[in-house]
Amino acid sequence: MYEAKEFNLSRLNGISDRTLEMHFKLYEGYVKETNRLTEAIAEILEDGRVDQEEMPAYSELKRRLGFEYNGMVLHEYYFGNLKKDGGEDPARNSAFLQAVESSFGSFDLWKADFTSVGKMRGVGWAICYLDPLHGQLSNHWVTLHEVGNVAGFVPVLVMDVWEHAFLLDYKPAERPKYIEAFFSNLNWQTVEERLSAFASTIPTHSISHDGKESSI
Numbered sequence: 001m002y003e004a005k006e007f008n009l010s011r012l013n014g015i016s017d018r019t020l021e022m023h024f025k026l027y028e029g030y031v032k033e034t035n036r037l038t039e040a041i042a043e044i045l046e047d048g049r050v051d052q053e054e055m056p057a058y059s060e061l062k063r064r065l066g067f068e069y070n071g072m073v074l075h076e077y078y079f080g081n082l083k084k085d086g087g088e089d090p091a092r093n094s095a096f097l098q099a100v101e102s103s104f105g106s107f108d109l110w111k112a113d114f115t116s117v118g119k120m121r122g123v124g125w126a127i128c129y130l131d132p133l134h135g136q137l138s139n140h141w142v143t144l145h146e147v148g149n150v151a152g153f154v155p156v157l158v159m160d161v162w163e164h165a166f167l168l169d170y171k172p173a174e175r176p177k178y179i180e181a182f183f184s185n186l187n188w189q190t191v192e193e194r195l196s197a198f199a200s201t202i203p204t205h206s207i208s209h210d211g212k213e214s215s216i
């Protein structure tokens with residue numbers, strides 16, 4: 001059984017405590033539902049089989065599991081990459097910047113791509129993933145919680161762009177303002193920690209902002 005994690009987040013820049021409190025409750029709902037579904041599936045399996053008449057209910061529970069599991073896990077990544085007084089750009093010699101420069105050419109290009117994914121119409125997430133085998137970063141749109149996650153890739157930076165993430169603080173059309181606020185609260189140290197286990201896969205050459213290739 002999963003337990004909801006506590007996140008020590010308040011007084012963020014541009015994301016109100018009211019939003020955070022409501023969002024924590026939503027997250028707790030995903031944890032509860034993940035546990036409930038897991039239990040319900042275990043009950044069906046108790047006699048060691050899924051009978052024909054149990055199949056429709058079993059199938060529905062299994063389909064929903066992807067939604068609830070990803071809803072739980074992605075919120076943990078999201079809250080985990082925010083902090084009060086965050087938001088400074090990543091350090092020049094950080095693994096994240098090396099990976100970004102290798103994958104996108106520059107931090108600015110990476111950020112333009114990531115924020116544009118975040119502005120896409122629809123309900124979902126913008127996620128920067130590490131390909132752990134090749135050390136490359138790529139930004140992806142995930143619809144709802146489960147459509148578009150890349151198998152085996154590691155989420156290193158996760159931004160919730162469901163309307164509940166910003167609607168108490170901004171108008172529906174003001175998602176770009178929320179994205180700016182998100183960046184101003186970013187905990188780059190967490191991002192760096194998520195990358196650190198795979199640092200050896202990240203290419204060790206880098207292209208600087210003036211376009212010159214150099215060794216690190």
Ligand SMILES: [Fe+2]
Binds near residue numbers: 162
């Ligand atoms: Fe959310």
